[in-house]
Every structure is written in C-alpha cells, then in structure tokens.
Amino acid sequence: MRIPSCFRAVPSVCVVLAASLPAGVAGQAPEARLAGAVVDDASSAPLADVEVRLEAPCRATTGEVTASDATGRFFWERVAGRECTLLFRRIGYASVRASVDVPVAPGEALEVRMRPSALEMAGMLVTAAGRIAGVEESFRPADVIEGEALRRRLGGNVAATLAGEPGVVQRYNGPVAAQPIIRGLGGDRVLMLEDGQRTGDIATTAADHAVTIDPLSAERIEVLRGPAGLVHGANTLGGVINVVRNDVPRSLPDAPRGEFAAQAESGNAGVVGMGTAEASWGPVAMRAAYSQRHASDTRTPTGSLPQTDLDGYDAGAGVSWVGSRGFLGVAARDYTSYYGVPSSFGGAVIPGAHEGGVYIDLRRSTLQLAGETREPGGAFTAVRLDANYVRFEQDELEEGGLVGTRFGQLQSGAKVVARYEREGGLAASGALGASVQWRDLRATGSFTGTRPATELSLGVFALEEYEIAPFRLQVGARFDAVDLTPRDTTSSRYLPEPRARRFQALSGSVALLWPVAEGWVLGASVARAFRTPAIEELYSNGPHLANYAYEVGNPALVREVGTGVDAFVRVTKPEVRAEVSLFVNSIEDFVQHVPLLDPNTGRPQLDYRLRRYFVYRAEQTDALLTGGEVSVEWEALPRYVLEASGSWVRGTDRSNDEALPAMPPAQGRVAVRHDAVRWFAGVGLHGALAQRRVPEAPPEAECPENGCPPLPGEFLDTDGFSLLEASVGARLQVGGRFHSLTLSVDNLLDSVWYDHLSRIKTVAPQPGRSIRLLYRVEL
DSSP, X not given: OOOTTSOTTOGGGEEEEEOOOOOOOTTSOOEEEEEEXXXXXXXXXXXXXXXXXXXXXXXXXXXSEEEOXXXXXXXXXXXXXXXEEEEEEOTTBOOEEEEEESSOOTTOEEEEEEOXXXXXXXXXXXXXXXXXXXXXXXXXXXXXXXXXXXXXXXXXXXXXXXXXXXXEEEEESSSSSEEEEXXXXXXXXXXXXXXXXXXXXXXXXXXXOOOOOOGGGOSEEEEEESXXXXXXXXXXXXXXXXXXXXXXXXXXXXXXXXXXXXXXXXXXXXXXXXEEEEEEETTEEEEEEEEEEEEOOEEETTEEESSOOEEEEEEEEEEEEEETTEEEEEEEEEEEEEEEEOOEETTXXXXXXXXXXXXXXXXXXXXXXXXXXXXXXXXXXXXXXXXXXXXXXXXXXXXXXXXXXXXXXXXEEEEEEEEEEEOSSSOEEEEEEEEEEEEEEEEEESSOOOOOEEEEEEEEEEEEEEEETTEEEEEEEEEEEEEEEXXXXXXXXXXXXXXXXXXXXXXXXXEXXXXXXXXXXXXXXXXXXXXXXXXXXXXXXXXXXXXXXXXXXXXXXXXXXXXXXXXXXXEEOSSEEEEEEEEEEEEEEEEEEEEOBOTTTXXXXXXXXXXXXXXEEEEEEEEEEXXXXXXXXXXXXXXXXXXXXXXXXXXXXXXXXXXXXXXXXXXXXXXXXXXXXXXXXXEXXXXXXXXXXXXXXXXXXXXXXXXXXXXXXXXXXXXXXXXXXXXXXXXXXXXXXXXXXXXXXXXXXOOOOOOTTOTTTTTOOOOOOEEEEEEEEEO
C-alpha cells in the first residue's frame, strides 16, 4: 500500500494505517472490499459526509462515489483494480488523493486525515490518455469548473458560465446566441464537446447561432487552452471545452438518488428548473435528467433589449449494463430552444441584424453509445468506445413568421481508445485510438448564402507518457484525412467552380512537466495542429446577416496549420494555488473574410443583387497570436481567500502587421471570499482595458442613394469597463439531505458598459444589474 499522489500540495495529511483485501485471481484484476475512515487532521475527530470517489481505471460495481458516515467510515464491497486512487472531498477541507495497491496485507485498514482549508479543490479532467486526473497534473494550461464554483458562476449558457476564466471570454449576441472565445479564437477553432462527443449543432457557423448545451445539469466543465486536442480531432487551434454530464451511467448507484435545482434571475425575469434521478436494477444502471428554461427580454442599464426572450427544454435518459470489468450503455437527449436575436435598440438597427428581427426555433436530438472493458487481456488495460448520432434542425423565423432560412444537419461519429501500461526499460503509459466523423449540412430558404455539403473525416492517434525522474514527458501524434463535398456545384459570379476537396495532415505534440520544488511545477509544450476550411468558407455565396455582409467562399483554400508553444509555472501549496502561462500560436494560412475590392477603384464592392451589403470573400494570411494568463487563489487568513485572474492576447496579421479582427482586450478579475463550512460570502471586481488595436477600416465604397451599410463592429474600438459582483450562500443538511442556496449579483452598480466582441455594442450596452438565486438539493 502506498500514497504517491496524495494531493501534492499537502502530502503529509494522508496516513495509511490499514485495509483488508483478498488477493485476486492470477492474471485478472482483484476484487475486494475496500474500507477506511476519514478524520480531521488537527482534532482527529471523525469527519462525516466526505465524498469519496474511486477513480479510473479502478471500478466498483456498487458505484464510483460513496460518502463517509457519522463515524467517518466508508467502504465498497467489490473493487476491481490493481492500483486504486481515491479522491476525498469535503467543503471546508483541502482535498486529498490517495493511492492503494490491491491486494494489501491482511489485517490492515486505511485512514485519511484532512486539513481545514477554504481553498476549493483543483478540479478533475479527462486527460489525453483517457484517464481521470487532477488539473495540477495536466501537461497544458487547463481549468475545471465544478461544485461550488460552478454554482456561483452559473449563467444561462456555457459562454456566460465560463466568461472570466483565464483566457476565456464571451462573444455576446443575446443571452442564447453567445459563444466562448479562447485566446482570441472562436468558431470551429474551439471544439465544443458534450461527454467527450461533438455536439452536432451549427453554433460555429454564425454569431446568431446557439451552443445547444444547458450548463445547469453539468457535473463539471473542462477547458483546455491552446492547440492540444490530439485525441479529440482536428480544428482545435484555440482549445477544447467539454461539458460532462455522464448521460451513459458507468456504475451502479448503491441506492436511488437524485438532485433538484431551480434558478431565478432578475436581469431577464428568467426561471429554470432541473431534476436528475439515478437508480439500478440488478446489473442495470439508469439515469434521467430534465431541465426547462424561460426568460423575457434582457434588461440593460438604459432599457430592455428587444427580442432576447427564450423558451426551451433539455431532456435526457441513459441505461447501462455494468459488470466488474466494464460497462456498456446508451443514452438519448432532446434539446429545444425558441429564442430571439436582437435586431434594434432605442430605434437604432444593430449592424448585422435581420430586418424586423428574427426568432430561431431549433431542436437537437442525440443518441449516444458508450462502453468500456477493463483489462481485456493482451497488451491493453482498458478499451473505450464512444459514438453518437445527432439530428439537428433550425428555422429562422423572420417578421410575420416567414421561414427565412431552414438549416438541417445530420452528424455521426465514433471513437475507440485503447489504454496501456508498459513496464521494464523505459516504463510508460499511453493510448492508441481511431475516430471517424461524418456530417451532412443542408440549408434552404428564399435567399440563403449557405450551400449544402457533406464532410467525412478519419483519424488515428497515439500518445505516451513517461516518468523520467524528476520529469514527466508526454509525446503524441495524430493523422487525419478529411473529405468535403458540395452538393451544389453551380458556378456563380462570385463563386466559380465549387468542387470537392480533400485534406490530409499530421499533428503532434511534446510536453514536459518538471517539479522543481515541493508544490512547484514548470511546464512547457509544443503542439502542431491543423484546421480544414469550414463548409461556409469554401462554398458560401449569399448574404450573411449575422455578419452584415454578403459572404462568398473560396474553393481554393488550403488547410490552416498552427504551431503553439506554451510555458507555465504552477504552484500547488496548502495556502496557495496559482498558475502563470505564456503562449505563442503561429497559424499559417489563417482564414478570414475580407472586403472584396473593386480592381479599378480599390473601393469595397456591394453585392450585385441587392446593393445593400459589402461583399466579403474568404482569403488566407499568416497570423500570430501571443499572450498569457494568470490565476491565483490564496488563503491569506483562515477561511479568507483572495482570488485574482487575468488574460491578454495580441493577434497580428503577419502580411501587413495589422491587428486581427475580433481580438478581446486585456481583462482580469479580483475577489475576496470568506468560506466557512456552512456558508460563504464574497465580493469581486471584473473589468477589461480599452481595445484600441483594431483592423484598419476599408476605404469608403461607392454607395447607393440610401447610403452604405454600417461597418461591422470589428473595425471599431471600445472603452474599458469595470463591474462589481457579489455572492453569498448557505449549505445545510436538513432531514438527511444536503441543501445549498446561492445568491449572486452581476454588475451590482448597474454600470453602462460595452464589450468589444459583442455584436450589439454599436447601438446597445451589455446587460445591467442581474440578481440570481440558485437552490439545489440532493435527494
């Protein structure tokens, strides 16, 4: 028995005293009863209600999570695995991670001592090799938002929930049509995942499209910054966001359990409710979840923003067969949303808005398959399969209920990952895998610029991690082949000879961790990733109202290739958790839409059909993005935590040394929080500097009598802002159930502010004061 990875910041708090486990059958993972106790490190008093989680690759058929009783004791009846890692978490205490070799000597027992602390646990994430590990073990800058932190910051969408995380900002186009931006990159350069699978929506194709994930039912949200998505596939030049729900159950709950949550928000008179339930019947595990959301128009400090109301629901259910050596299950999820996209404010039309406004009616239906077998024999310790099929439909309803554009997309994908461990010589752990993705995009309507096309991609990858004391080294490689085929090959004035395209590329990464001292780690990585041009960038030919432009594709585009370099220092100590990172991301053949200039006059062209929109054509240049992030949590006094974070990015078009469009300004957040066992309170300040570095506006066009269309906001600078925020909450145990109540206030002083990336900034400010009340109970 040993404890080599016992929460690196405070290794002394873990003390192994005993455990009684019988030996397993030769050649197979042993199964045994695992028991122990948890006590307060200072008083040695038993600690009740400690969450104890059994981490992969070990499994217990009676569930991966249990809790200590009134005497501090916990146990699992049947545990399968050779080296099991246990994670201990309790509000008001520093988390502890302990490793136990199975089997152990008879007559022993396990005791874990936990130290009081107001610092929240460093989250867990799924590593590139497919295992669960702490953020402090990540080879690259990463964040996990879960637990109390997720409840305090829970917004109406994923982008709002993550806004303010180091390197992450929100591109706002109303409370639903908001998208996350990582290190200045968005769209399909940021990969959105749900339980590790692509969402199958069309959020990346336009600024008025929604990310179809409700964060209220998320267990945690993982964020990887930079081009580090070897396992997840191509297009990860900016990063990866994975919303974890575990729709497919992986273990058997020891008893029926559930959760209920409800949130009310004053800023848009919004209400949302969510419930989950888990149960088992013999070897079958079942899970179900449902949430429903309603909101009215969003209030700004100077008036309501019309057409920002919404209604929708999100429902899912899953069932699995669970055995001692794995699981196999399916899940289905249905998401609907009916929301408005703002078109005007105070009588002024928002550039890029649909005339008369638009409402979007969408539905996403998903079928998911997941399974894993552990220690199947041979060279592998586990093999995991994930697959999904998604049907997506979206109607854009213009004034009078006319369907202006109707989108339809079918998408399916599958991924197989085989993990292994190699002993002797240069010991290593790693993974081999393969993936396939297919999608069929259609668009119909009276005047749409999106052309139908299909996409098929195949990929294989390999990754290994080495322990070369004192270093940890990770090396990975991936090969992808992508075919894009237009269903309409009609030539036009702006789009001559659209044709099928094939792209192939090799990606790779090398990363190093160096623990230079107790609680101090230096890290560095170099990654090469690529992105194939999007269907819209290759084949579009028509008005794109979300960007207030007539956009045309370019069938001659080549792939984008990004080379990213990261360096960071990470501190994990009892009173301090911090990370400072710097990055350089050089992207060859970066795709952007630029004004099409008249060859005779040098002025921007207006579309030849309506003479109302600038014509933008997809072109390529070389881009350079540099920047950094910092985050600090410091328990300066007992139970008082000082939080600080910040990020900045500078994007440059290397062909002319001008600014890239839509680059967020430098921003940061400072806060202080008092966190007792049963309650907490905090106050903070979030702000951004002015953004004066913007692309040079194109020369004036020869405009018709009714004037030129307004310039998009990417050519306009923005003033800085600072916003006051506060939160208070209570955690109670009533009738044997845990209840939590969280009251949060954004923009406490109702300040008028404008966000640089927002599409409404030219005529309307961002949301004003909003009070959110969240209640959650574990059933």
